[in-house]
Amino acid sequence: MFTTRPTLQGTFGMVSSTHWLASQSAMAVLERGGNAYDAAVAGAFVLHVVEPHLNGPAGEVPILIAPAGGEVRVLCGQGVAPAGATVAHYRGLGLELVPGTGPLAAAVPGAFDAWMLLLRDHGTRTLAEVLEYAIGYAEHGHAPVERVGETVETVRELFETEWTSSAEVYLPDGKPPRPGEPFRNPALAATWKRLLAEVAGAGDRVAQIETAREVWRSGFIAEALVRQARRPTMDTSGERHSGTLTAADLAGWSATYEAPATYDWNGWTLCKAGPWSQGPVLLQQLALLPPELPRYGSAEYVHLLIEGCKLAMADREAWYGDAAEVPLAELLSDEYNAARRQLVGDKASHELRPGSPGGRTPRLCAHAGLVASGEPGFDVLGVGEPTVAKRPTSPVPGEPDVSADGGTRGDTCHLDIVDRWGNMVAATPSGGWLQSNPVVPELGFPLGTRLQMSWLEEGLPNSLTPGRRPRTTLTPSIALRDGVPVMAFGTPGGDQQDQWQTHFFLAVALRGPVRGGLDLQGAIDAPNWHNDSFPGSFFPRGMRPGSVTVESRTDAGVVEELRRRGHDVTVGDAWSEGRLCAVARDPETGILSAAANPRGMQGYAVGR
Numbered sequence: 001m002f003t004t005r006p007t008l009q010g011t012f013g014m015v016s017s018t019h020w021l022a023s024q025s026a027m028a029v030l031e032r033g034g035n036a037y038d039a040a041v042a043g044a045f046v047l048h049v050v051e052p053h054l055n056g057p058a059g060e061v062p063i064l065i066a067p068a069g070g071e072v073r074v075l076c077g078q079g080v081a082p083a084g085a086t087v088a089h090y091r092g093l094g095l096e097l098v099p100g101t102g103p104l105a106a107a108v109p110g111a112f113d114a115w116m117l118l119l120r121d122h123g124t125r126t127l128a129e130v131l132e133y134a135i136g137y138a139e140h141g142h143a144p145v146e147r148v149g150e151t152v153e154t155v156r157e158l159f160e161t162e163w164t165s166s167a168e169v170y171l172p173d174g175k176p177p178r179p180g181e182p183f184r185n186p187a188l189a190a191t192w193k194r195l196l197a198e199v200a201g202a203g204d205r206v207a208q209i210e211t212a213r214e215v216w217r218s219g220f221i222a223e224a225l226v227r228q229a230r231r232p233t234m235d236t237s238g239e240r241h242s243g244t245l246t247a248a249d250l251a252g253w254s255a256t257y258e259a260p261a262t263y264d265w266n267g268w269t270l271c272k273a274g275p276w277s278q279g280p281v282l283l284q285q286l287a288l289l290p291p292e293l294p295r296y297g298s299a300e301y302v303h304l305l306i307e308g309c310k311l312a313m314a315d316r317e318a319w320y321g322d323a324a325e326v327p328l329a330e331l332l333s334d335e336y337n338a339a340r341r342q343l344v345g346d347k348a349s350h351e352l353r354p355g356s357p358g359g360r361t362p363r364l365c366a367h368a369g370l371v372a373s374g375e376p377g378f379d380v381l382g383v384g385e386p387t388v389a390k391r392p393t394s395p396v397p398g399e400p401d402v403s404a405d406g407g408t409r410g411d412t413c414h415l416d417i418v419d420r421w422g423n424m425v426a427a428t429p430s431g432g433w434l435q436s437n438p439v440v441p442e443l444g445f446p447l448g449t450r451l452q453m454s455w456l457e458e459g460l461p462n463s464l465t466p467g468r469r470p471r472t473t474l475t476p477s478i479a480l481r482d483g484v485p486v487m488a489f490g491t492p493g494g495d496q497q498d499q500w501q502t503h504f505f506l507a508v509a510l511r512g513p514v515r516g517g518l519d520l521q522g523a524i525d526a527p528n529w530h531n532d533s534f535p536g537s538f539f540p541r542g543m544r545p546g547s548v549t550v551e552s553r554t555d556a557g558v559v560e561e562l563r564r565r566g567h568d569v570t571v572g573d574a575w576s577e578g579r580l581c582a583v584a585r586d587p588e589t590g591i592l593s594a595a596a597n598p599r600g601m602q603g604y605a606v607g608r
Contacts, residue, residue: 004598005605007514007521014594014607015039016581017415018054018492021142022046023596025133026417027606029125036423037065037122038130040415041115044429045134045192047413048445049185050142051602052170052434053151054492055413058109058225059431059448062273063118064260064478066485068422072271072478076469077114077255078450079107080322083466084244087456090464095237097367098452098464100539101436102235103243105449107470109225111429112216114255120209122423127199127208131192138444139189141182145602148183152176155435162234163438166446170434187444194220213254222250224442233438236539245447260478263287263332268509269480275319275326275461278537279475282498282505284312287337288344296510297526299561305506306531306548306567307344309499311353313534318354318362321461322469330357348566350546352534365455365462368535371543412474412492416583418592424585426476426488428497453537473537477501481587487518489582491597495537496530500578503528520582520595527553528577544568551577575599583607 008014013030017023026043030036040063048057055061061077085107090098099105119130152159152170159167169185170176177183195215202211215221229243260271263283270286272279288308294300319326330336340355352372354362364372412430431448439446453471454464462471475497476490487508491500507523514522529550535543548562549570563569581603583594594605 003521003525005521005595007517007519008594008605008607009515009517010592010608011420011590012592012608013039013417013419014583014592014605015043015415015417016583016594016596016603016605017043017047018413018579018581018597018603019047019050019145020602020604021050021137022415023604023606026415028133029130030419034125035123035421036417036419036425037118038125039417039419040425040427041119041123042130042133043415043417044115044427045131046137047415047429049134049137049188050144051413052185053148054411054433055111055429056432056434056445056448057112058445059429059433060107060110060450060472060474061114061427061429062277062472062474062476063114063425063427064271064273064476064488065118065122066424066478066488067122072260072480072485074258074260074273075114075118075255076258076273077110078276078469078472078474079110079253080467080469081107081451081454081464082244082246082249084246085451085464085466087458087464089244090456093241096456097539097541098454098456099235099237099241100452101449102233102241103229103231103245103437103447104235104241105452106229106243106245106437106447107450108245108249108253109432109448110255111432113213116209116213117255120206126205127212128196131196135189135192138185138192141184143180144177144183146179147600149176149178151435158234165441166434166439168441169439169444185444187439187441189444191221191443217251218247221443222247224440225250225447228438228440228447231438243447261328265289266509267481269483270505271478271480272475275328276322276469277472277475278316278320278495278498280320280328280331281312281316282475282477282502283332284315284337285309285498285502287332288312288341290341293510296507297555297558299558299565302529302558303348303562303565303567304344305502306529307349309502309531310349310533311340311343311355314352314354317352317368317535318364319357319461321463321471323463323465324461326461327357327360346565348546350533363460365457365460367455367457367541371535371541372545412494414476414490414492414579414581416488416490416581416594418488418583418585420592422585424478424485424488424583426478426490428474428476428490428492430474430492452539471537473497475501477505479505484587485585486587487582487584489580491578491580493578495532495534496578499530500528500580504578504580504582517586517591517593518584520584520593524580524582524595524597527551529554530577549577551575579603581605
């Protein structure tokens with residue numbers, strides 16, 4: 001079968017990420033004797049430099065780890081709402097939604113501490129060894145991908161008139177980063193060099209990492225983050241607001257480990273972050289599948305997955321969040337899904353239909369009910385994060401909507417690694433992108449905006465609540481066969497992440513092997529699709545009931561049949577759906593494999 005690239009195979013180590021420089025930097029760490037976790041930290045900090053429109057150090061990251069011979073764990077790098085981030089405070093400012101940009105949308109930054117915990121507990125290299133790649137690219141420059149400059153150009157007016165500290169980094173001499181010309185972020189390089197200088201005398205490797213965590217939480221980095229949060233900043237409301245982040249918020253939070261949510265399907269076990277993320281949506285989609293599936297890729301197959309996704313996403317809206325107990329066992333139970341499966345008919349549903357797990361009555365927020373009813377005047381083109389890194393003029397719904405008041409979103413990154421010892425990691429870094437908040441002048445990176453995913457309505461599982469995580473869309477995956485980790489995968493894409501990952505996983509599971517192993521590249525390259533039939537997680541949180549967006553490579557007969565079944569089908573570009581990455585390990589042979597997404601022209605897998 002033709003694919004854009006081969007599925008790589010080897011025995012030493014494999015890396016796949018959304019940018020080739022991150023992939024190769026991580027591989028360099030493996031070559032120097034580091035393990036998968038050392039490599040992941042090095043690759044992640046490079047992603048902050050080379051994909052600044054997609055993630056940053058003050059963003060967030062869920063990380064799934066599968067240590068050789070150990071149990072899969074979730075390392076949660078999703079920060080919580082600050083103590084002052086209450087529904088009453090935001091409502092008192094006249095807001096009905098958390099702004100999509102600015103310090104009011106900033107949670108406690110989570111990514112940095114999560115990477116430090118991973119390095120401390122599972123890595124073997126020093127902090128200086130893993131940061132050298134990011135420092136080098138920030139200080140001496142790298143050739144930026146087109147989308148960085150295109151993104152900066154869309155927010156030029158905002159940067160020049162309001163977020164001037166961002167203009168200093170991303171519009172030097174009035175020009176955005178350009179392909180083929182070195183782009184530098186000297187402030188970011190200086191931040192990491194100062195950090196290393198402050199931890200140098202702390203003692204051994206672990207002591208230095210612990211000192212770095214303290215510098216982030218209460219040292220010069222914390223002080224700069226809090227100063228920035230307090231500056232009145234223009235946001236998507238069209239007004240200037242100060243944030244709620246305090247020194248106490250930063251000092252009192254740390255990343256944590258927890259057990260994954262899991263579901264068994266046809267000999268596989270899928271591991272995801274819990275319902276503070278949207279991860280269980282993938283598990284619910286599998287639970288909703290009938291015992292016998294239609295032919296892979298047929299219109300009936302695509303229709304079945306679309307309709308199952310709608311039901312799972314409706315449950316996400318009604319039940320997922322960190323502000324309440326989530327009845328996940330019931331949501332994944334055979335009895336519940338057998339009943340829900342009966343709701344899937346031959347025609348496309350245009351309704352938002354959450355279920356009643358354990359007899360509970362579902363409750364949707366008022367805004368979700370408003371957009372589900374098609375309230376006149378609501379801008380459905382504001383749904384979600386960008387599907388891929390494409391030009392801002394793309395007509396595909398879900399693309400950025402950028403204006404001078406900061407009305408823009410960013411997307412996300414991903415990386416997967418497996419080493420020769422069998423250690424495996426999947427991580428989806430995001431947030432803290434250049435469009436989220438002004439660059440902190442002293443640091444070279446901005447705060448994040450993940451609180452925009454919380455509702456300003458009391459009593460919901462995802463209500464804005466101090467000390468609680470906003471329900472994130474970030475959702476890496478690890479898959480086991482017969483209890484043994486065999487595959488790590490994931491994608492950027494906001495609300496689309498667990499749609500594309502479900503399609504990818506089923507393609508791997510249902511299609512035949514390649515060269516004796518999993519057909520990772522074939523599953524990534526297969527025509528993909530998504531739907532927006534539920535409230536989006538990003539400001540302004542619209543939806544398109546009955547919508548489906550497919551790649552133009554999709555068989556014309558499939559498109560025609562979907563329309564006949566009542567789907568509102570948009571045909572997008574040939575390579576426009578998803579930015580998947582994947583690595584795998586065959587536990588019987590020890591053969592490692594990897595693949596990466598050709599869409600967006602950035603992702604690359606490397607290995608040997």
